[in-house]
Amino acid sequence: MQLSRRLIALGATTAIILSACSGSSASTAPSTASSVAPSASAATDYSSWKACVAFDTGGLGDKGFNDLAKNGLDEAAALGFKTAYSEAKGSTDYTANIQRLIDQGCKSIIAVGFNQQVPTQAAALANTDIAFSQVDSVWDSTGPDGKANTADDVKQPANYTGLDFQIDQAAMLAGYLAAGWSKTGIMGTYGGAQFPGVTRFMDGYSAGIAYFNKEQSKTVKLLGWDAAKQTGQFVGGDNPWGDAAKGEQLAKNFVDQGADIVGPVAGSTGNGSIKYMFNSKKWAIGVDTDQALSLPDYAGAILTSAQKVIDVAVLDTFKANAGGSLGGSTYEGTLANGGVALAPFHTFDSQISADLKAGITALQGKLVDQSVKVADYLK
Secondary structure (H helix, E strand, O other): OOOOHHHHHHHHHHHHHHHHHHOOHHHOOOOOOOOOOOOOOOOOOOOOOEEEEEEOOOOOOOOOHHHHHHHHHHHHHHOOOEEEEEEOOOHHHHHHHHHHHHHOOOOEEEEEOHHHHHHHHHHHHHOOOOEEEEEOEOOOOOOOOOOOOOOOOOOOOOOEEEEEEOHHHHHHHHHHHHHHHOOOOEEEEEEOOOOHHHHHHHHHHHHHHHHHHHHHOOOOEEEOEEOOOOEEOEOOOOOOOOOHHHHHHHHHHHHHOOOOEEEEEOOHHHHHHHHHHHHOOOEEEEEEOOHHHHOHHHHHHEEEEEEEOHHHHHHHHHHHHHOOOOOOEEEEEOOOOOOEEEOOOHHHHHHOOHHHHHHHHHHHHHHHOOOOOHHHHOO
């Protein structure tokens, strides 16, 4: 699956606007996108197709990946799709929510979040006439024994699409920025729970700092995540994604250890951390969406955000399904195709040095042409 021309137009328009405002492409976060296949015409009649989303815990209003998926669903409704959605209060809701959408006649169901992998895959196998997709997950073919290439492996069906995002690439750029900006030489990060959709952000921050240290002969540190050991700080508990008070406490813990930048990866819990950093006159890195826009009250603390273009991926998945392609593939969002991106620096733009911006731009180019890989800086 590929993103539509709409994403390319969005990136091109943004670049033009930012360039016109700044007078120099070096004064904004870099942006790239590659040519992709055209989407269906805006005149296409989608009224017979019901497109649905099963949201993860953290829910609508998270200012993150649930809200981004909702934007994609709303855009589908504007194009004429019938739509519906479900919200999960806890993990025990996942199976019932997906079944409820099936019973409501949904022809496309996108589940948001890695945690819904098991019920989503089971539903896809049991309902081969419905298109299933999942944000932050790919098909797990290992079967009951949990081992690859054994007799019980389950091949990805033709009605399932994984929507995966190489967010570690955008997060590496954010980590590089944080390393160059920090006054104390210490950044903190933590996740809601330990799974790839979270730890890729943390890997990216670690890699960006490591790359900066090597390039500039510095010793900036990252608290909360050991990329080599894949161990670190996670919220855990019954409400990892919606506990803003816990987020404030975790940010305080990092600040007490000398950190002046925090990059939370924990939904609305992370919003509490950003609030704390704002009130402490320190800084934060946003996730999933441009949080300087989604959290305007705290924009004065948000240097940038590592973004997943989830809304476009959701809408394009619905369009592809309605056009006859129910799945059977995986979409990978990268810096190269515009599926992930570093958000603009907004109010910090004039304060970030030309040299630091040039370093970010150069690193992005190397990530795009794969002369630099995140994995090379996680050892």
